[in-house]
Amino acid sequence: MPAACQAVFFDLSGVLYEGSKAVTGAAKAVDQARNRGLTIRFVTNTSTKCREDILNKLDRLGIEAEPSELFSAPMAALEYLLKHDLRPYCLVHEAIEYEFSCLDRRDPNAVLIGDARGRLHYESLNRAFQLCHAGAPLFAIGKNRYFKTEEELQLDSGAFVVGLEWAAGTEAVVLGKPGPEFFRSVVESTGFSASECLMIGDDLESDIYGAIDCGLQATLVRTGKYQPSYDSKLPDGVSVVDSVADLVL
Numbered sequence: 001m002p003a004a005c006q007a008v009f010f011d012l013s014g015v016l017y018e019g020s021k022a023v024t025g026a027a028k029a030v031d032q033a034r035n036r037g038l039t040i041r042f043v044t045n046t047s048t049k050c051r052e053d054i055l056n057k058l059d060r061l062g063i064e065a066e067p068s069e070l071f072s073a074p075m076a077a078l079e080y081l082l083k084h085d086l087r088p089y090c091l092v093h094e095a096i097e098y099e100f101s102c103l104d105r106r107d108p109n110a111v112l113i114g115d116a117r118g119r120l121h122y123e124s125l126n127r128a129f130q131l132c133h134a135g136a137p138l139f140a141i142g143k144n145r146y147f148k149t150e151e152e153l154q155l156d157s158g159a160f161v162v163g164l165e166w167a168a169g170t171e172a173v174v175l176g177k178p179g180p181e182f183f184r185s186v187v188e189s190t191g192f193s194a195s196e197c198l199m200i201g202d203d204l205e206s207d208i209y210g211a212i213d214c215g216l217q218a219t220l221v222r223t224g225k226y227q228p229s230y231d232s233k234l235p236d237g238v239s240v241v242d243s244v245a246d247l248v249l
């Protein structure tokens with residue numbers, strides 16, 4: 001019997017919206033969870049938008065969200081790098097570049113990679129490879145295979161992370177989902193135990209496996225990047241709903 005749910009963690013892309021459009025019923029689902037007195041967290045690996053833009057997008061889609069409820073992988077990465085006094089070579093999207101501007105990046109002793117889109121080209125990846133091959137640790141904001149826009153699946157940064165790992169003979173530390181530190185810090189912010197928190201996601205590895213490995217409950221939605229092949233790969237106890245609008249909390 002799972003513990004009573006006290007906090008709900010909503011993934012964003014693929015759960016509450018797809019591209020620029022809200023998933024039908026998403027705002028109402030968040031409202032219902034809030035009205036039931038559940039603690040709400042928005043947990044995202046999105047690294048192509050700064051926090052302010054994410055909050056503005058949720059507002060535009062009619063989804064109520066407080067800044068303190070948003071936990072993004074880039075912010076977790078920044079905290080980690082600051083805490084460990086690292087000087088990263090940052091392969092990040094231009095939209096979040098300024099969030100990392102407080103870091104000393106001269107003479108890099110680490111590599112940080114995110115969904116940097118057009119910045120992930122031979123020269124930049126080669127620089128990252130050379131640093132990692134010389135011993136610099138590799139940090140990934142996420143390691144997702146793909147994400148979903150309104151129309152289609154698109155390649156995410158995981159392929160580049162795996163490529164660097166392979167070439168440099170190293171293993172990346174993932175600072176967003178499914179990294180255990182990330183889940184732990186979001187759980188800690190609620191004041192509840194992991195077993196009292198429920199992760200709602202469309203990504204099998206980052207959302208579902210990540211949450212279950214950290215002792216949370218998890219529900220997979222059949223929106224966003226969901227593929228029918230996921231059904232046979234679900235750990236015991238994970239529920240599946242057609243969309244966030246079908247959640248029963």
Ligand SMILES: [Mg+2]
Pocket residue numbers: 011012013014015201202203224
């Ligand atoms: Mg997602």
